[in-house]
Structure formats: C-alpha cells, structure tokens
Amino acid sequence: MRPPTPLRHRATSRLVVACIAALASVAPLDAQRGTPHAPRRAATRATTKPAKPVPTRAEPRILHVAVAPGLDADAAAGVTFGLAEAARLAARAGDSVAVHVLGEGEAPIDVIIAGGDATSCRELGRLARARRALVIDAWCEVPDQWAPGPLRGGHFAVLHVGPPAALRDAVAEREGVIARRVVAWDPALLARESAAPLAERWRAAHAVPLGERAWRGWAAVKLVADIAASLDAPPRAPALVAAFARAPALDAHKGAALHFGACDGVLRQPLYVTGDGTPATLREVAWPEAAVTRCGWRR
Numbered sequence: 419m420r421p422p423t424p425l426r427h428r429a430t431s432r433l434v435v436a437c438i439a440a441l442a443s444v445a446p447l448d449a450q451r452g453t454p455h456a457p458r459r460a461a462t463r464a465t466t467k468p469a470k471p472v473p474t475r476a477e478p479r480i481l482h483v484a485v486a487p488g489l490d491a492d493a494a495a496g497v498t499f500g501l502a503e504a505a506r507l508a509a510r511a512g513d514s515v516a517v518h519v520l521g522e523g524e525a526p527i528d529v530i531i532a533g534g535d536a537t538s539c540r541e542l543g544r545l546a547r548a549r550r551a552l553v554i555d556a557w558c559e560v561p562d563q564w565a566p567g568p569l570r571g572g573h574f575a576v577l578h579v580g581p582p583a584a585l586r587d588a589v590a591e592r593e594g595v596i597a598r599r600v601v602a603w604d605p606a607l608l609a610r611e612s613a614a615p616l617a618e619r620w621r622a623a624h625a626v627p628l629g630e631r632a633w634r635g636w637a638a639v640k641l642v643a644d645i646a647a648s649l650d651a652p653p654r655a656p657a658l659v660a661a662f663a664r665a666p667a668l669d670a671h672k673g674a675a676l677h678f679g680a681c682d683g684v685l686r687q688p689l690y691v692t693g694d695g696t697p698a699t700l701r702e703v704a705w706p707e708a709a710v711t712r713c714g715w716r717r
Contacts, residue, residue: 479652479653483504486538488533489534493556493635496634500637529642550656577678578684581600601690601691606697607700608620612673
C-alpha cells in the first residue's frame with residue numbers, strides 16, 4: 419500500500435496536519451466487515467463474518483483527497499480515522515489514497531473535506547470550482563447549503579454530511595428545544611447494534627467517545643471512499659458526483675439507508691434530539707415535511 423503523502427502546513431493547521439500525517443504509521447485495525455458499498459442493508463455485528471475480498475484492478479487507482487485547514491481536534495480525529503480506513507479499503511483492491519494539503523503546489527485533487535467558518539468554507543467552494551473537485555462538508559458553519567447547484571453530475575458539487583442550520587432550527591422549533599440539541603450523531607448511538615462495527619473500531623483507536631464532530635469527519639471520508647470503491651472508472655470528481663447521485667443507498671452505521679438529496683446535496687439521514695447522553699434519552703425526530711417534499715426521499 420502506498421503511504422499517504424507527507425504533509426506540512428502553517429501553524430494554524432498543525433493539529434490537523436499532525437493527525438493526518440500519522441496515517442503513514444497507523445497500526446492496522448480490524449478491517450470493516452461487509453462489502454464496501456452495501457445497499458439497503460443495515461450493518462451487522464463485526465464478529466459474524468470475515469470481510470469479503472475486494473477485486474483487484476489491472477491498473478491501480480489513486481483517490482486524491484485534500485483536507486482543508488480549520489478542522490478542530492474532534493473533527494480532525496474523525497477525518498484521520500476515516501482516511502486510515504479508506505486507505506486500507508483501497509489497498510485491498512490494489513488502489514491507494516493520497517492526502518494533500520490545500521495551497522501546497524498543484525497536486526491533483528478529487529475531493530476536499532471541508533470544515534470551518536462561513537468565510538473559509540465559501541472560499542473552499544470557489545477553490546473547488548476552479549480545481550473541479552467535489553467538496554464534502556464535514557462541519558462548515560454556514561447558514562445555508564452554499565451549494566452552487568443540484569447534484570446532477572458534472573465537475574463540481576458540495577455535499578453536506580450534517581443538517582444545515584436552517585434545517586436544525588426548523589426541527590428545534592417544532593420540537594421545542596434549542597438548536598444545538600438537534601444532531602446527526604450522538605455517542606449514545608454506539609450502543610445500537612447497527613453501530614457495533616464502528617464502535618469496535620473506534621474504541622480500538624481512541625479512548626474518547628465518538629462525538630458528532632468526529633462522526634461527521636469520519637462519515638465524510640467513509641462515504642466518498644465507499645463510492646470510489648464502487649466505481650469501475652478512476653475516482654475523479656465528475657464520476658464521484660454522478661455515482662453519489664445514482665447511489666441507491668449509503669451506509670454510515672446509523673441503521674438506515676442514506677442518500678444525498680438531489681436538489682440540495684444534504685444527506686438524508688435520521689436526526690436526533692439529545693438528552694442527558696444516555697441511549698434512553700436520545701430521541702429520533704422526523705424531518706420537516708417541507709424538506710422531504712422539496713427534494714423527495716428514497717425508500
């Protein structure tokens with residue numbers, strides 16, 4: 419397996435860079451069970467079956483991923499964890515994942531993992547348009563979807579792993595809670611059977627719970643790695659965008675088949691209202707009807 423590209427960056431990004439650079443020496447974890455792209459099937463316990471082999475390709479392929487500066491420690495831990503798993507998944511097929519830092523040279527970029535404030539994330543959108551890259555919004559603090567267009571293939575798209583602020587606000591108002599209690603992930607979900615494989619792998623590598631920011635970072639990488647593994651063609655941005663648009667189901671260990679909305683690029687997934695941090699107080703809530711009607715929902 420080709421190790422990820424060594425990384426350097428300015429002081430403000432040292433934490434993210436240090437985490438990702440450590441991928442070159444990550445100790446092997448248990449490989450993810452099941453196929454890399456498992457449509458319409460909830461994840462099962464990791465101890466039931468060995469991993470199915472991934473067919474090797476005649477020509478090795480490289481998925482070029484750039485991680486934007488500005489991710490905090492939790493999000494960076496999730497992205498690093500996801501990149502390590504993506505590299506192992508690619509290696510099973512004789513492929514590899516190359517990690518780049520934005521702003522250093524003109525290396526090819528297929529995917530940008532984004533996070534940060536509104537100004538930096540919108541700048542990433544402009545950069546992605548110029549570089550013809552796909553942006554996966556792991557944790558951008560932007561009040562709207564900031565996507566330049568619907569997910570219909572082509573050279574550019576922004577996909578959002580978490581619910582936008584407007585969606586969280588609408589759910590919070592309906593449920594009578596503050597917006598920050600509306601989440602896409604909570605550590606209590608690791609107690610559920612659908613998340614058992616993820617829980618085992620995360621606990622083997624980290625002593626802290628898998629919080630929402632870390633889950634978003636991991637899911638951003640995991641979803642694009644699964645799609646890349648499903649392609650026969652090289653994993654360039656246009657092929658990735660088109661594959662996301664037609665994917666029947668995506669898996670992020672939430673016990674449900676997920677997909678990105680064709681009209682807004684927002685991940686259709688279960689949302690929750692948090693309680694006191696225990697599984698018994700975590701409550702799943704419905705999406706606003708307007709969001710479902712506007713973009714549709716695959717079943």
